Amino acid sequence: MTTEESTVQPTAGGETRNLAVRLRTIAGHRAVWPLLALAVLLIADGFVAPGFFTIRIQEGRLFGTLIDILYRAVPPALLALGMSVVIGTKGIDLSVGSVIAVVGATIAWRIHEGDPHLVILIIAIAVGLLCGAWNGFLVAVLDIQPIIATLILMVSGRGIGLMINLIYGGTNPSFESPLLQGLSVGHISLIPTRLILFAAIFLVLWLLIRRTALGLFLESVGGNAAAANHAGINTRLIKYSAYLISGFCAGWAGVILTADTHTSDPVSVALFSELDAILAVVIGGGSLAGGRIYLGMTLIGALIIQTLTTSILMSGLPPEYNLLVKAVVVLFVLLLQSNNFRNAVVSLVRRTSR
Amino acid sequence: MRERYLPLAATITVFVALFVTGGILYKHFFSTLVIGHILADNAFIITAAIGTTFVILSGGIDLSIGSMIGFVGVVMARLDTVGWHPLESAVLMLSFGMLFGAFQGFIIDFCEIQPFIITLAGLFMLRGACFMVTLDSIPIRHPFVDAFAGANIPLPGGGFLASSAIVMLVVLVIAIVIAHFTRFGTNVYAIGGDRPSAILMGVPIRRTTIMIYALGGFYSALGGVIYALYTSSGYPLAGTGNELNAIAAVVLGGTLLTGGVGMVAGTLFGGMILGLIATLIIFNGSLNGAWIMITSGVLLFLFIVMQRSLVGSFSLRRTA
Numbered sequence: 001m002t003t004e005e006s007t008v009q010p011t012a013g014g015e016t017r018n019l020a021v022r023l024r025t026i027a028g029h030r031a032v033w034p035l036l037a038l039a040v041l042l043i044a045d046g047f048v049a050p051g052f053f054t055i056r057i058q059e060g061r062l063f064g065t066l067i068d069i070l071y072r073a074v075p076p077a078l079l080a081l082g083m084s085v086v087i088g089t090k091g092i093d094l095s096v097g098s099v100i101a102v103v104g105a106t107i108a109w110r111i112h113e114g115d116p117h118l119v120i121l122i123i124a125i126a127v128g129l130l131c132g133a134w135n136g137f138l139v140a141v142l143d144i145q146p147i148i149a150t151l152i153l154m155v156s157g158r159g160i161g162l163m164i165n166l167i168y169g170g171t172n173p174s175f176e177s178p179l180l181q182g183l184s185v186g187h188i189s190l191i192p193t194r195l196i197l198f199a200a201i202f203l204v205l206w207l208l209i210r211r212t213a214l215g216l217f218l219e220s221v222g223g224n225a226a227a228a229n230h231a232g233i234n235t236r237l238i239k240y241s242a243y244l245i246s247g248f249c250a251g252w253a254g255v256i257l258t259a260d261t262h263t264s265d266p267v268s269v270a271l272f273s274e275l276d277a278i279l280a281v282v283i284g285g286g287s288l289a290g291g292r293i294y295l296g297m298t299l300i301g302a303l304i305i306q307t308l309t310t311s312i313l314m315s316g317l318p319p320e321y322n323l324l325v326k327a328v329v330v331l332f333v334l335l336l337q338s339n340n341f342r343n344a345v346v347s348l349v350r351r352t353s354r
Numbered sequence: 355m356r357e358r359y360l361p362l363a364a365t366i367t368v369f370v371a372l373f374v375t376g377g378i379l380y381k382h383f384f385s386t387l388v389i390g391h392i393l394a395d396n397a398f399i400i401t402a403a404i405g406t407t408f409v410i411l412s413g414g415i416d417l418s419i420g421s422m423i424g425f426v427g428v429v430m431a432r433l434d435t436v437g438w439h440p441l442e443s444a445v446l447m448l449s450f451g452m453l454f455g456a457f458q459g460f461i462i463d464f465c466e467i468q469p470f471i472i473t474l475a476g477l478f479m480l481r482g483a484c485f486m487v488t489l490d491s492i493p494i495r496h497p498f499v500d501a502f503a504g505a506n507i508p509l510p511g512g513g514f515l516a517s518s519a520i521v522m523l524v525v526l527v528i529a530i531v532i533a534h535f536t537r538f539g540t541n542v543y544a545i546g547g548d549r550p551s552a553i554l555m556g557v558p559i560r561r562t563t564i565m566i567y568a569l570g571g572f573y574s575a576l577g578g579v580i581y582a583l584y585t586s587s588g589y590p591l592a593g594t595g596n597e598l599n600a601i602a603a604v605v606l607g608g609t610l611l612t613g614g615v616g617m618v619a620g621t622l623f624g625g626m627i628l629g630l631i632a633t634l635i636i637f638n639g640s641l642n643g644a645w646i647m648i649t650s651g652v653l654l655f656l657f658i659v660m661q662r663s664l665v666g667s668f669s670l671r672r673t674a
Binding site for chain 2 (some may be wrong): 003077092122138142143145147149151152153154155156157158159160162163166236275278279282285288289318320322323324325326327328331332335337338339340341
C-alpha cells in the first residue's frame with residue numbers, strides 16, 4: 001500500500017481529483033496505517049543504525065537485525081494470533097503467559113521423567129489445548145465474563161507451573177532436548193526453524209479461518225452473539241473453539257520459549273506477554289468489541305511491537321523507556337481509531353487555520 | 355434476607371470459616387494479633403481495591419493500580435532524597451493519582467474505548483515512568499516514616515491496629531458513605547446496572563465516569579502511599595500484579611463484575627480473605643508460595659461460579 005501511495009504523482013485537473021479519491025480509498029484501507037507505522041519505524045532505524053538492513057550468511061544461517069526482529073517476534077506473534085481469534089468473538093484471553101509457564105514446567109518435568117521427546121512435544125501442545133479447554137469451559141459453558149474467566153488461570157497458572165517443578169524437587173530445572181531446541185533455536189538450511197514453524201501455523205490458522213465457515217461463525221458470534229444464535233450457530237461451541245485455538249498457539253509459544261532458555265521458569269517466563277498480544281491485535285485494527293479477525297494485520301501489529309522494542313534497544317535509549325514508549329504508541333493508535341477524537345482534532349485544526 | 359446481600363453474606367461466611375479453620379489447626383491463630391497483622395499487611399491492597407470497587411460497580415475495570423502503587427512509591431522515595439516531607443509528597447501523589455484517573459476516565463468516555471485497554475496503556479505508562487525515576491530500591495529515611503510505622507492503637511488480647519490499617523479503615527468508611535449516601539454513588543450503581551436506562555434518566559455519564567476513575571486513581575495512589583510508608587522505601591517493581599489482587603479482592607467481596615451489584619464493605623472482607631489464605635499458608639510452613647497463587651485462583655473460581663448461579667436463580671441484577 002505504501003509503495004502505491006508514494007508512486008502516485010498529482011497531475012493537473014480532473015485527474016488530480018480522481019487520484020485524490022483513489023488516495024482516500026487507499027488511506028481508508030485498514031492496512032495502511034499499521035503498515036505505514038511499521039515502515040516509518042524501519043526507515044528511522046535505517047537512519048539511526050547503519051547496516052540495519054544488511055542480511056548476511058554466517059555459520060550457515062541468515063544473520064541481521066531484520067532477521068533478529070522476525071526471530072524474536074515469533075512467540076509474541078503466535079500469542080497474538082490466538083488472541084485475535086478470541087478477541088474476534090468478543091472475548092479476551094489473559095492466561096496466555098501463564099499457559100506458557102505451565103507448558104514449560106510440563107516439558108521440563110516430562111524430560112526429567114525420560115519420555116521420548118516427540119511425545120513430550122505432543123504433551124506440551126496438549127497441555128496448551130487443555131488450558132484453552134478450561135478457559136473455553138468457563139466462558140462458553142458457565143457464561144463467565146472472559147476477562148475474569150481467564151484471570152483465574154492467569155492468577156493460578158504460574159503457581160501450577162511452580163507445583164509441577166516441585167513434583168520432582170526442582171526450582172527452575174534446566175534440560176537438554178535436541179528436538180525441542182532444534183524447533184526453537186535451530187535452522188533448516190538458511191532459515192531459522194521457528195520462522196518455518198510459525199509460517200506453518202499461520203497458514204493452518206488462515207485456512208481454518210478464511211477457507212472454512214469457522215471464521216465466519218467466529219466473527220458472527222463476536223459481532224452479535226444473539227443474532228448468531230438465532231441464525232442457528234452453536235455459539236457456545238464456536239466460543240469454545242476460539243479458546244482452544246488460543247491455547248494451541250500459546251502451547252507452541254511455550255515450546256519455543258522454554259526450549260530457547262533450556263529452563264522452566266514459571267515465575268518470570270513471558271511476563272506481560274498477554275498484554276503485548278492484546279496490543280498487537282489492537283494495533284492491527286482488531287476491535288475489542290469483537291466481530292473481526294485480521295490474522296495478517298495482527299502479525300503486522302506483533303512486528304510493530306517487536307521492531308519498537310528492538311529500535312529502543314538499538315537507539316541507545318535505556319531499555320526502561322521501552323514500556324513508556326509502547327504505552328504512548330498504543331495510546332496514539334487507539335486515539336486515531338476513535339471517531340470522536342478524530343472529529344475533535346479536525347475541528348480544532350479548522351478553527352485554528354481560519 | 356434481601357437477595358443483594360447474599361454475595362456479601364457468602365464472603366463473610368467464607369472469611370469466618372477460614373479463620374475458624376486456622377484457629378482449629380494452629381495455636382495462637384485466634385488472636386487480635388493475627389487479625390491486626392492481616393489488616394496491616396493488606397492495608398495497601400485493600401485501599402486500592404476500595405477504589406476499584408467503584409470502577410467495577412460502574413461496569414469498568416482499572417488495570418493501572420499496581421503500576422500506580424509502584425510509581426507513587428518511587429516518586430515519594432525520590433522526593434525524600436531531595437528533602438521533601440513524606441506528607442507533602444503524599445499530597446502531591448494523591449493529586450497526581452486523581453488527575454491520572456480522571457484523564458483515563460475522560461479518554462474512556464470521550465473516545466469510547468474499552469476501559470480495559472486504556473487502563474492497560476496506563477499500566478505500561480506508569481510502570482515505564484517508575485523505571486525512568488529509578489531502577490533501584492530507594493529508602494525513605496525521613497523520621498516521619500518511623501513515627502508512622504510505630505503509631506498504633508492497642509487492641510484487647512495483645513494485638514494492635516497499625517497506622518496503615520487505621521488509614522485504610524477511615525477511607526473505607528468514607529467510601530461507604532460515598533457509595534450509599536451520595537448522588538454520585540447512586541449514579542455509579544445506575545451506570546453499572548443499566549447504562550442505557552441511566553443515560554435516559556439523565557445521569558451525567560461523562561462527569562460520573564471521570565469521577566469514578568479519578569476516585570479509583572486517588573485510592574490506588576493512597577494504596578501506594580501506604581505501601582511506601584509501610585515498607586519505608588520506593589521500588590520500581592513494587593505492586594507488580596497487584597491490580598489482579600485488587601480485582602480478586604473486589605470479586606471475592608461479592609461485587610459482580612458485570613457492574614451494578616455489590617458493596618464497598620465486601621471488598622474489605624475480600625481483601626482479608628486473600629490475606630488470610632497467605633497467612634494460613636505461612637502458618638503451615640511446609641507449603642510454598644505457589645499454593646497462595648493456586649488457592650487464590652480456586653477461590654476466585656468458586657466465587658465467580660457462585661455469583662453466576664445467584665444471578666441466574668434470583669435475577670439479582672433486576673432486584674438490586
